[in-house]
Structures are given as C-alpha cells and as structure tokens.
Amino acid sequence: MGPFIEADLNFHRALAAATQNPFIPILIDSIVDLLRDQRTRIAQVKGGLARGQFHHKKILRAIEQRDANAARDAMRAHLRQVRRDANAAPARKRKIFSE
Template identity: 35%
Template sequence: MSQDVSRPSLSDALTERLLDLIRSGGLRPGDRLPSARELSQRFAVTTPTLREALRRLEATGAVRMRHGSGIYVGSDLERVVIPNPNVGRLKGDQLRQLLDARMLIEPPLAALAARRADPVDLARLRAVLEAAGTYLDGRDAELHEANMAFHRAAARAAGNAVLDEVVDSLLSVHSSEQREILRIFDDRVRDYDEHQAILGAIEKGDEAAAEEMMRTHLADVKCVVEERLG
C-alpha cells in the first residue's frame, strides 16, 4: 500500500520518510535501497521529487547514488557533525584559528585516549605511525594523509563520537590547509617523533603526558606557521 506524502514541505517530509525506511528496515551503510521507481511508487510521488529528496540525503552522506548501480545507505547516516564542503580556503588569521580550535579539542582527547584506548585503538595508532615512517623520504601526499590519520585515530580512541566527528570535520574540510601547514612546518622527523611520543604516552595510560604532548605538538606547529606567515 502506497504512503501518500502531501504538502507543505513535501521534500522535508519525503526525506524523513526515506530515513525512517532505512532505520525501520535495519539497513546499514552499504546496504542497497529499492530503486527510484519503487520508492516513488511507495511514497506516491514523482520520480523527480524523489530524486530531489535523495540528493538532499546524499549531500549529508546519508545515502550514496551510484550511476548504473543503485541507491545505497551512506556511511554518514548517523553522523552528528556534518562538514560544510562549500567553505573556501582559509587565510591568515583563519589558519591560526584552525590551529587554535585543534589545540582546544585534541589535547583533552589525547588524555581520554590514554584512559580509554583499547587494543584495537592502539593497533590502529601504531599502524598509522608505521606507515608515516615509510613516507619521511619526501612523499608529501602520503605523509600528510598518514599524519591526519594519526590525529583522527587518536580522537577516535578517546571514545567520544561527537568530538571525533568534530576533529574529522576540521581535518577533512580543510585538508588543503592542513597540507599547507605541513609544508610550512617542514620538519618531518620532528613531527614524526612528536607523534611517537604522544602514542607512547597513550600506550602507557599517562593521561597528563598525552594531553601535554599533544598540546605542545600543536603549539610547535602553530609557532612555526605564525613565524612564516608573519
């Protein structure tokens, strides 16, 4: 039996119906949804109206539409903090503020990681740093990705999903700025050694040391960036 969706706010109502279909059906990221034709019949709407709602959900990562394949549940379905992909490049003071934001968030998360990290978290952190160690010969793109993966893994190990998403959003949306910070900082070995020290404190369960080392690490980066930017 079709479910009629009426105005006002047809797109909003249809979006909620689609989300309810996913959740009530127990669908998980990667699971396939019915075709656009089947969904439009189910909700008694035209295919263009349905596709508008699907595009809204795709913009937040709740669904993924693959041409010639179908509609799938997205990996960001339950995400609380959604990055804004439309923000332009950060300049000057904004770049400093990005580092200030990270300095407020990441050191306490490192302390929580030292308290809460399980063997899976620690293995992930070690694997990321092992990979980073192989990129110290000058492979900027790979080293950047490994460095950002370390910060993401440390935030994840803290066990606070919302703050994990905040860190991920800062690093994802402003990846070009993060690469620029790496270029300006330009001390691969020092950066790597500081990451190793942070991991060592987390592995030992030393909350105070993990927090202080993460704060010092980010402060060092900010100091160099400020000197270079003038």
C-alpha cells in the first residue's frame, strides 16, 4: 500500500508544481503527513483508492487537453469523493502521550 500512497502524493506534488505558483508546492509539502494519513485511512474504505485513481485520471486528462473548465469540474468531483471516503474511513488513532 505504501508505494501506491506515495505515488498518489507525488501526483499531488506534480499538480502543485504545474500551477507555477511557488506557494502551492510549499503548501502541499506542509501538509504531506496529513495527506499520507488520510490516504492510509481511505485505503481501508472499499473502492476508495480506485475512486481516487479514477478521478486523478480525469483531472490529468483535462489538464493534458488544456481544458480548464473540465479540470476544475474534475477536481471538484474528486474533492467530493475524497470527503465522502474520508468520512467513511475508520477514525484516526492518535497517541496523545508517548509512553
């Protein structure tokens, strides 16, 4: 599962770099641990990773075709999908105090 999640994060990093806005990659890098945790939880939702990959392909296709409207719509659909899957994922187990 680790390599799949790292590939997912690299997709997000590539999109951030493609914006040509120097602050977007910094933002992504600042939340990469949060994103990794979220992807790990979504991986436990049946079909969660496949849905994410489906949406990533749609986003990439729209970008390759230079269709800003389609890219925006695909991204919005992806964010809705991620929200649903994250809400369906098991709760994050977090240590408050180390032993």
